[in-house]
Amino acid sequence: MWFRKEWTLGRGFILSHCYRVGNDEEKSEAEGGDRQVTLRVKVILLFSVITIPLVCFLLYTNHYSSQVVRKQVANYNSALLTLYGDQIDQTLENGSSYLYKLANQEPLIRSLVYTLDNKDRYTITLSQVVNKLYSDSTYNTSFYLNFVYNPFNQDLIMVQTSQKSFQESSQSEQYIKRMFSPNEASNLQAFVEGWRHCRIGNEQYLLRIVETDTNTYVGALIRNDDLLLPLQSVSEERHMEAFFLDRKGEWLTTAPPDTADAVSAVIHAKTKSYQTVRGEERYLLVQHTLRLADLEIITLIPENVILQQVPLFQRISYAVPFAAALVLLFLLVNLQKLVLRPIHYLIKGMRQISKGNLDTRLSTNLSHEFSLISATFNSMASQIQDLKISMYEEEIRSHKAELKQLQLQMNPHFLYNSLNIIYNLAETRKYDLIQRMSSHMVNYLRFFARLREHSIHIWEEMDNIEHYIEIQKLRFPKHLEYDFDIEDSLKNVRIPPLTIHPFVENALKHGFTTGKSVFQVKVRIHRITVGITDFCEITIENNGKKFPAQLVESLSGLMETSSFTREHTGIWSVYNQLKIFYRGQAGMSFSNLDSYGVAVTVRIPMQSDGGEFPDV
Secondary structure: HHHHHHHHHHHHHHHHHHHHHHHHHHHHHHHHHHHOOHHHHHHHHHHHHHHHHHHHHHHHHHHHHHHHHHHHHHHHHHHHHHHHHHHHHHHHHHHHHHHHHHHHOHHHHHHHHHHOOHHHHHHHHHHHHHHHHHHHHOOOOOOEEEEEEEEEOOOEEEEEEOOOOOOHHHHHHHHHHHHHHHHHHHHHHHHHHHHHEEOOOEEEEEEEEEOOOOOOEEEEEEEHHHHHHHHHHHHHOOOOEEEEEEEOOOOOOOOOOOHHHHHHHHHHOOOEEEEEEOOEEEEEEEEEOOOEEEEEEEEEHHHHHHHHOOOHHHHHHHHHHHHHHHHHHHHHHHHHHHHHHHHHHHHHHHHHHHOOOOOOOOOOOOOOOHEEEHHHHHHHHHHHHHHHHHHHHHHHHHHHHHHHHHOOOHHHHHHHHHHHHHHHHHHHHHHHHHHHHHHHHHHHHHHOOOOOOOEEEEEHHHHHHHHHHHHHHHHHOEEEEEEEEEHHHHHEEOOOOOOOOHHHHHHHHHHHHOOOOOOOOOOOOOOOEEEEEEEEEEEEEOOOOOOOOOHHHHHHHHOHHHHHHHHOHHHHHHHHHHHHHHHOOOEEEEEEOOOOOEEEEEEEEEEOOOOOOOOO
């Protein structure tokens, strides 16, 4: 039965020690883990370092090739617009030359003023002017109409080779006559200075007026659509659109495209000759400013048309990131299955071992390499389990033998002095004192005969101390007093033998003097609570000499010093008993009292149920 109890204690101590070691190792591993990168993250980072530059290079190449194609298309269309713009400027220049020649060199125009007094001659002149305009219209095919206006009698001679309707002709006539009204003098001057756009009905025109030296006017209208017709035929073949805008960015069409606002902003800002604009689609905008008119020619080319020569490369560039993501996902899934999961199980097993769970084993149903690692791990775990148990069992046996030896120690001088007292009392025939002395000695020695017991009650320890002090009082009557203050609920609590006695013995040995003052020893045992833990606090005080400062400040350090432990065997014995039996949860401290003497405090943890101490 005794062996079983000792084995249980040893096993518990082993597991407790392993648990503490495991916690320390796990804490160190956790602290190290905060600074380390997992294998999964390293694989992702490595893959990213390889693939991201490639993807970026492909995207940049795609962007660069698109820019090159845009620039080439823009340059080509810019040259095309320049060509057609120069043709339009040439047409306008030819029209202006004709109007100047008609105004300054044609005698019929002058005759309109000179024949105003003769109605017949004026009528004949009008007829001749009409015939002249009709004959010239075969050469000026770009003109929608040309006219002569006589402000003296407000006659408008207008020749139109082709007209859609009478309404269209009437609108043109009304617009031209209104232009010569006094209220339109400022607008008239603009058309005299050069070709300017105007709107008549639903159509857009270029109008030019030249004043003659006889204060009459000649002019011509050119339809914008007629000027754009050659460019539009080319634009349809190339899937692009051509438009006229004024120089402020205003659209000269009844149906502007969805990019109208963006194009107007570009024209108004007067930026470079080509630029990308966005509507429902992306377009390449190319513009050209006419030299002889207040117009801008623009073409809008859809980007899907521009880049139709590089669709495959573009699709590949867009597909590469997705393909890289799929490859990464595939690699991670297989890496998880083949490498990361076995490593995770291995790390988990190692953590379980570090926590003291030495029965942990790993599965060997893995790949050849990890099966070998798992088998080696299992073998090492078994060896560690056997080795640790053997080592700690041997350590416990050594500690127990040492403790038993310490507990069985008795100061021979105390025994000799006690027998000498009995002898002296016998000589003086003080039989009552002999009886008291013998009784105390018997009880004191009987206590040491019980030291094989693993633990004793506090009241038994204190009863033995009382016998010890009573013996000392017989040696030094009137020089020694003691006082015990024990909480009733703590008297039956069990503690290791000789937990309190060595401190009382040391107090008498090192602090007691036979001077005038009485030497006092006080032992107080009370329950205290620190945080959520209840402790039994044992305080031994005396009014003797104070402790050295080193003992008060660094008790644990002195316990490792061989010279101190040889001199203070009792203190070292109690210190190691508390350390082993209470697994580091008990405490011991020394202090010097402010008023007098010294105090030794021992704290022993209570069980969580609040009643007794562990049955150590």
